[in-house]
Amino acid sequence: IKQIFSSSLICGAVLFGYETGDQQMAEFGKSGYPVVLINQEEKTEFPTVSVVNMDDEECGAKAVDYAVRNGHRRILFVSSHLRRLPAIRRERGILRSYARHNEAHDIDQFIVRNADFKENLAYQSVVELYKGKRLEELPSAIIASNDLSAIGCINALKSLGVRVPEDVSVLGFDDISIARYFTPSLTTFHADIAMMAEKTVSTLVAMMEGREKSGTFDIPLTFVERDSFTKAQS
Secondary structure (H helix, E strand, O other): OHHHHHHOOOOOEEEOOOOOOOOHHHHHHOOOOOEEEEOOOOOOOOOOEEEEEEOHHHHHHHHHHHHHHOOOOEEEEEEOOOOOHHHHHHHHHHHHHHHHHHHOOOOOEEEEEEOOOOHHHHHHHHHHHHOOOOHHHOOOEEEEOOHHHHHHHHHHHHHOOOOOOOOOEEEOOEOOHHHHOOOOOOEEEEOOHHHHHHHHHHHHHHHHOOOOOOOEEEEOOEEEOOOOOOOOOO
16 A cells, blocks of 8 residues: 555545554654545545545443433443444444443443454353353343444354344444344444445545645444333333
8 A cells, every 4th residue: 555655546546444543544644645534534634535434332322321222221232343434333332331320320230341353252252151150130131342342242142042033132333144034133323335436536526626625524323122122121
């Protein structure tokens, strides 16, 4: 990428996939080329760099609100330690909402386990937590930081004979293609990839043509209520 930037063969670039806070982003920002970062950084300090992100923090907060509104007072958060902006923002929103509900005494139990967006790690964490335990002592709702983790959680619960959502409800993020076909179908937040792509390209073209300066844009996610989440059993 550095060679391409230094060759003067391009007019602009779209970049994503680096760790959030990667110093190479600063190097690209100083290049002078119009650049759009996708789900990469929360803000820009360079006049030629724009950022387009999903509104993950707000949705993280909404996930906890939804669980509490459905009567769940014991929650497991399957997090991710990856230095990726969606993971960082989702966790921030979830913890912010938890703190508010905890202060209001809406939550009795809040457990955090790390799965780094991976199905197998989520599976292992849930088996370790629930195996041989009484359900009434354990979380009745699981909020997973992405859909793959949520699927790992559901498969683990199935292997233990725990019913989803009758015994434990599960919620994810991203609305990947299998989410609607999985059994039970997954309650999640839908990311409008087409909208992100359109905003990214239109922003880059406007910057290249000098019609627009750098900016920060959040694309809203849509809550999709399916079968993996229900009201807490009284």
